[in-house]
Amino acid sequence: xxxxxxxxxxxxxxxxxxxxxxxxxxxxxxxxxxxxxxxxxxxxxxxxxxxxxxxxxxxxxxxxxxxxxxxxxxxxxxxxxxxxxxxxxxxxxxxxxxxxxxxxxxxxxxxxxxxxxxxxxxxxxxxxxxxxxxxxxxxxxxxxxxxxxxxxxxxxxxxxxxxxxxxxxxxxxxxxxxxxxxxxxxxxxxxxxxxxxxxxxxxxxxxxxxxxxxxxxxxxxxxxxxxxxxxxxxxxxxxxxxxxxxxxxxxxxxxxxxxxxxxxxxxxxxxxxxxxxxxxxxxxxxxxxxxxxxxxxxxxxxxxxxxxxxxxxxxx
Amino acid sequence: xxxxxxxxxxxxxxxxxxxxxxxxxxxxxxxxxxxxxxxxxxxxxxxxxxxxxxxxxxxxxxxxxxxxxxxxxxxxxxxxxxxxxxxxxxxxxxxxxxxxxxxxxxxxxxxxxxxxxxxxxxxxxxxxxxxxxxxxxxxxxxxxxxxxxxxxxxxxxxxxxxxxxxxxxxxxxxxxxxxxxxxxxxxxxxxxxxxxxxxxxxxxxxxxxxxxxxxxxxxxxxxxxxxxxxxxxxxxxxxxxxxxxxxxxxxxxxxxxxxxxxxxxxxxxxxxxxxxxxxxxxxxxxxxxxxxxx
Numbered sequence: 001x002x003x004x005x006x007x008x009x010x011x012x013x014x015x016x017x018x019x020x021x022x023x024x025x026x027x028x029x030x031x032x033x034x035x036x037x038x039x040x041x042x043x044x045x046x047x048x049x050x051x052x053x054x055x056x057x058x059x060x061x062x063x064x065x066x067x068x069x070x071x072x073x074x075x076x077x078x079x080x081x082x083x084x085x086x087x088x089x090x091x092x093x094x095x096x097x098x099x100x101x102x103x104x105x106x107x108x109x110x111x112x113x114x115x116x117x118x119x120x121x122x123x124x125x126x127x128x129x130x131x132x133x134x135x136x137x138x139x140x141x142x143x144x145x146x147x148x149x150x151x152x153x154x155x156x157x158x159x160x161x162x163x164x165x166x167x168x169x170x171x172x173x174x175x176x177x178x179x180x181x182x183x184x185x186x187x188x189x190x191x192x193x194x195x196x197x198x199x200x201x202x203x204x205x206x207x208x209x210x211x212x213x214x215x216x217x218x219x220x221x222x223x224x225x226x227x228x229x230x231x232x233x234x235x236x237x238x239x240x241x242x243x244x245x246x247x248x249x250x251x252x253x254x255x256x257x258x259x260x261x262x263x264x265x266x267x268x269x270x271x272x273x274x275x276x277x278x279x280x281x282x283x284x285x286x287x288x289x290x291x292x293x294x295x296x297x298x299x300x301x302x303x304x305x306x307x308x309x310x311x312x313x314x315x316x
Numbered sequence: 317x318x319x320x321x322x323x324x325x326x327x328x329x330x331x332x333x334x335x336x337x338x339x340x341x342x343x344x345x346x347x348x349x350x351x352x353x354x355x356x357x358x359x360x361x362x363x364x365x366x367x368x369x370x371x372x373x374x375x376x377x378x379x380x381x382x383x384x385x386x387x388x389x390x391x392x393x394x395x396x397x398x399x400x401x402x403x404x405x406x407x408x409x410x411x412x413x414x415x416x417x418x419x420x421x422x423x424x425x426x427x428x429x430x431x432x433x434x435x436x437x438x439x440x441x442x443x444x445x446x447x448x449x450x451x452x453x454x455x456x457x458x459x460x461x462x463x464x465x466x467x468x469x470x471x472x473x474x475x476x477x478x479x480x481x482x483x484x485x486x487x488x489x490x491x492x493x494x495x496x497x498x499x500x501x502x503x504x505x506x507x508x509x510x511x512x513x514x515x516x517x518x519x520x521x522x523x524x525x526x527x528x529x530x531x532x533x534x535x536x537x538x539x540x541x542x543x544x545x546x547x548x549x550x551x552x553x554x555x556x557x558x559x560x561x562x563x564x565x566x567x568x569x570x571x572x573x574x575x576x577x578x579x580x581x582x583x584x585x586x587x588x589x590x591x592x593x594x595x596x597x598x599x600x601x602x603x604x605x606x607x608x609x610x
Contacts, residue, residue: 018451022460029467142592144543146550147566147584150573154581158574254458261551272459273551276466284463291456299454 004307008300019292020073023285024066078286083278088286092268098168099267102259103252106187110194111245115234117195118202118241122210123229133199140196145255149189149262156185166264186263190255194248201244205237212236239310243302250298253291349600352593359590363409372400374407375558383576393578395568404565405583411561412587415476416542422480423541424534427487432518432526434488435495446492452485458547465553472559475548479541487533494526532602539594546587562587 053059060068072078078088117137121130157165163185169178209215210233218232219225257269264270268287275283362369371391372378378398386393392401434445464478498504499522507521546563548554555561562583569579 012454014447015450015454018448019455022451022455026463026467138592138595139588142539142588142595144546144584144587144591146547147580147587150566150569150580150584154573154577158577251456253456257458257462258547258551272462276462276551276553279466281466284459284466288456288459288463291459292454295456296454 001304001307005300005304008303012296012300015296016293019289020070021066023289024069027069027281027285028062073289078289079282081275081283082280088282089290091271091283092287092290095266095268095271098265099253099256099260099269102183102186102190102265102267103249103256105183106191106194107249107252109187110191110198113191113195114198114202114245117199119206119229119234121199121203122206125207137196137200140192143192145189145193146258146262148192149186149259152185152189153262166262168266186259186265189262190252190259193255194252198241198245198248201241202237205239205241206233209233209237239306242309243306246298246302246305250295253294346600349596352596352600355589356593356597359409359586360413362406363413366406366410370400370403370406372403374403375399383572385576386578392582393576395576395579396572401565401579401582404560405562405586408560408562408565408583409586411472411555411559412542412545412563413590415472415479415545415555415561416538419476419479419483419541419545420534420537422476423483423537424487424530426480427484428491428523428526428530430484431488431491432495432522435492436499436514436518436522442492445488449485449488452482455482457482458544461544461548462551462553465548470554470556472555475545475554479544479548483537483540483544487530487537490529490533491523491526494529495522498522498525532598535594535598535601539591539598542587542594543591 121133156162218228260267260269261273382398384394434442468474549563550567555564565583
């Protein structure tokens with residue numbers, strides 16, 4: 001097992017290398033480059049700029065610069081935010097808890113509901129309930145997340161005043177109830193696409209499992225339908241679904257970016273949107289690097305999980 | 317993202333009492349596909365003939381009718397300076413649809429080329445190109461897109477490039493896996509034997525045989541690209557005037573959510589119905605194109 005994990009980690013190194021090249025190219029394509037923030041300062045002369053360029057190593061060949069950048073990035077030094085002057089990594093990590101709160105809650109909600117919906121659909125295949133859920137999932141997949149967020153804001157916040165229009169907590173508030181009250185809308189919005197998408201996987205996977213011989217054997221033994229469904233079929237249907245869910249979970253960051261912008265949620269996504277509008281390149285780069293690593297780790301994790309859950313998969 | 321396929325519509329034994337539902341399902345599905353195609357054609361025609369259909373001229377504010385709710389005069393209401401929203405949505409469909417369509421074609425062409433080269437040549441070429449595909453799949457695409465537009469600007473051409481550069485990976489894998497199965501068939505050997513060069517073998521003999529899953533994927537990609545463009549424009553990193561798109565209109569609606577919700581409702585409904593229709597169409601053409609279902 002440890003050899004398998006090691007091999008997967010080693011395999012991801014060229015991938016990370018490619019991503020770092022991509023990021024470095026982006027950094028260099030930036031208007032103004034790393035010196036942009038200095039060139040507008042009062043009293044800045046051409047000679048001083050050249051001196052700075054030399055000090056920062058920007059006169060060196062490109063591959064040397066890449067090496068320097070890579071060495072720094074590996075050590076967690078992504079430079080300083082142009083607008084706040086604090087380390088970019090520090091800013092991103094500061095926003096991580098809020099994003100994780102949002103993502104984990106909606107991930108759990110999505111997983112639970114996907115299973116409930118998927119299992120009901122598969123057990124009652126081609127019934128009225130199955131059709132209704134299928135139509136709903138088509139709607140959920142075609143509905144742009146950010147628009148659904150806007151509509152929910154219009155209805156539940158602007159018109160009905162049931163929920164706040166955004167933020168992590170009320171000013172001066174912060175009790176558990178208050179936080180949950182603020183989280184209801186963003187968490188549900190972030191979960192809806194996942195539910196629509198994953199419940200289809202659960203349904204398809206359950207239908208495959210329900211058609212297997214061991215399910216017929218279980219029924220022939222006289223087990224109750226509930227035991228057959230939940231213990232025999234679902235356990236086997238879990239396998240292909242679990243990896244899909246973990247990979248989708250990694251892509252939740254994209255959804256979080258949108259949701260956080262709409263609901264003024266002070267997380268990484270909102271920080272990123274701000275950094276984009278302020279051309280704060282170090283923060284942009286730092287966040288993309290961090291998320292790439294997280295996605296790669298999720299990939300490895302889902303592979304490993306698959307082999308743990310299903311002993312039939314040989315590690316080779 | 318496509319909906320998980322109906323893996324065993326044909327394979328499952330259906331209880332007699334449920335048969336009528338299967339029939340209902342098939343009929344419903346065909347009819348709904350017709351409705352979807354009809355709707356898409358209507359929107360496309362409206363987009364092409366927008367200047368003739370539009371009831372008002374674009375960008376002509378009517379200060380007597382600012383933030384007017386939907387009425388006979390203004391079908392979808394007006395915005396904060398009194399511009400007719402229906403007119404804006406009509407013109408927006410031109411940008412949204414063409415960006416979605418062109419990006420999808422680009423993505424499939426890029427992905428198809430990379431996938432077929434990787435699959436056909438194998439060895440280190442395959443290894444290199446597939447690692448490249450892995451890189452593409454491992455980056456958080458929405459973040460990369462926003463980062464790229466921050467660097468490269470937001471002209472329509474850039475937006476199309478950026479969208480297609482972040483969505484070619486799935487078609488590439490699709491074509492590669494298809495080609496791996498086709499590569500060792502007799503008719504490819506025959507083509508090689510009569511002296512076809514690699515390029516000719518790929519484009520004349522292999523690609524046409526790998527085309528059907530690609531067409532399905534391309535259809536679904538059109539919908540995804542429309543959504544992606546609207547997300548970019550909504551976040552302020554996409555279309556800028558005079559290139560208004562549905563996403564841009566939604567971006568503008570945010571300040572008037574409580575006073576003029578129609579500004580957010582109609583452009584979003586357009587995206588929703590167009591993407592829904594495209595997904596239905598994609599699913600409908602998947603089954604007949606899939607040789608296993610014939």
